[in-house]
Ligand SMILES: Nc1ncnc2c1ncn2[C@@H]1O[C@H](COP(=O)(O)OP(=O)(O)O)[C@@H](O)[C@H]1O
């Protein structure tokens with residue numbers, strides 16, 4: 001009788017966990033601490049995988065790439081104020097890249113924050129998060145947790161995916177309520193990312209423009225990779241015979257070795273094409289905003305497929321906007337491409353083929369050079385072969401020369417296998433992306449890192465060892481940012497972009513039980529990577545690169561402002 005009268009209770013802790021599990025969330029990436037340490041422990045005890053990091057930025061990056069890879073929002077859990085701020089860079093980066101993730105941070109009590117009375121890690125986090133992400137919510141009452149989590153999930157994945165902030169004040173967790181009422185308050189999100197079908201008029205307009213093309217080009221962006229409409233996209237490209245140019249994280253949607261790939265003739269196709277179909281790619285700085293010498297003198301017509309209506313005309317006129325989700329739009333285009341579709345003129349295809357042969361020929365000469373110390377190309381020649389032999393491996397890549405040269409040298413063969421610095425060109429995504437990719441897919445990960453880039457997240461090698469993840473890190477060690485040759489003209493300090501000469505990053509991995517390798521030739525590099533990836537265990541390879549190799553800021557040095565004032 002006593003049991004019957006004793007009301008069954010639940011609390012904020014359990015409601016957050018139940019809401020996440022109800023919506024299929026299986027993993028939380030975070031750093032424990034007040035007020036969310038027990039939330040993490042309880043989530044783990046309830047079967048959610050909780051991956052604890054050494055810095056919240058890396059946990060957030062893991063959550064962001066989990067969103068990109070799974071189309072479910074990646075969850076990052078942090079403490080208040082400084083932990084929240086550390087997660088914000090990843091949340092803003094996810095929003096910039098259209099990756100769905102939710103940053104859940106504990107926070108101080110409203111009554112203290114609003115009176116600025118000085119709480120432990122006090123900050124008005126919701127106000128700070130709002131401008132940096134797609135949506136931001138705070139929950140004050142246990143009965144609202146179900147709706148709050150549902151709103152965050154839908155906001156992250158519906159329409160243009162992005163980052164969402166969910167603010168949970170400390171007192172919320174210990175709030176109790178009737179268990180039955182609590183269960184009823186939970187919401188399972190229905191159709192969070194609904195199909196958005198383009199109008200027939202829009203489809204007909206786009207097909208008419210495409211039919212009129214003499215030199216058509218399709219540009220695939222990371223939105224096309226994210227959409228997981230791989231077969232629809234392949235079918236459309238192969239049925240129309242139109243050459244395609246993949247942006248960095250869209251590489252592998254069709255193999256880079258595909259006959260219609262124009263990757264090795266990028267400058268030519270951007271300059272000479274007359275109709276360009278953008279699929280999940282923005283005409284931002286990565287595509288010179290659709291204007292200027294990159295795009296040649298001749299007038300161009302742009303067709304754009306994007307789920308975000310406001311993206312149209314963002315930089316140049318879009319003559320045939322196709323607003324909708326890529327899966328639905330490309331399926332509708334496939335239905336509209338009648339069997340009598342005219343392939344592009346042979347002159348266009350031949351022009352591209354000839355240019356590709358010249359460029360690939362030039363590149364292969366550079367890859368074969370067996371210089372000592374290695375330069376970027378001789379090292380990348382070995383890694384090109386590794387991915388060719390291991391097409392299902394996931395390649396994480398960041399740096400300047402290490403990034404820009406790897407993008408063109410290492411062919412990708414499968415979708416969503418190349419994860420890199422994205423729209424911002426941000427350094428520091430390396431270990432977070434490597435961990436997120438390994439946890440979400442179970443696939444082997446090869447992280448090809450500039451030595452500076454690695455430094456932003458390098459402490460997570462301990463996390464990689466702790467969870468025994470199949471991550472092989474290759475550091476292109478040229479003793480510095482871009483190069484290792486900078487000097488301080490006053491002679492007092494090292495140059496501003498150099499690191500310790502002959503540093504041994506491989507020793508770091510050994511400190512945590514992983515395997516470290518130190519290599520100085522392409523053959524040694526290939527053998528070490530093969531051994532490490534065959535082992536399925538954490539490994540770090542310190543690949544010595546000539547400090548004089550490479551160029552400042554890789555391929556984008558022209559973005560640097562120049563001083564014309566000569567110091568007296
Ligand atoms: N499922 C989807 N359907 C349609 N568009 C999408 C989808 N997912 C993302 N997008 C769009 O894809 C675009 C990605 O562009 P961007 O990040 O610039 O790619 P890239 O850098 O590879 O060129 C964004 O404008 C985004 O709105």
Ligand SMILES: Cc1ncc(Cc2csc(CCOP(=O)(O)OP(=O)(O)O)c2C)c(N)n1
Nearest residue numbers: 399400401402427450451452453480481482
């Ligand atoms: C968060 C952030 N801070 C700084 C920078 C600016 C930068 C762009 S590339 C880079 C590192 C280049 O050196 P690395 O050794 O990695 O590569 P390599 O050329 O092969 O020697 C920096 C610091 C960016 N993009 N993001």
Ligand SMILES: [Mg+2]
Nearest residue numbers: 451480481482
């Ligand atoms: Mg470097």
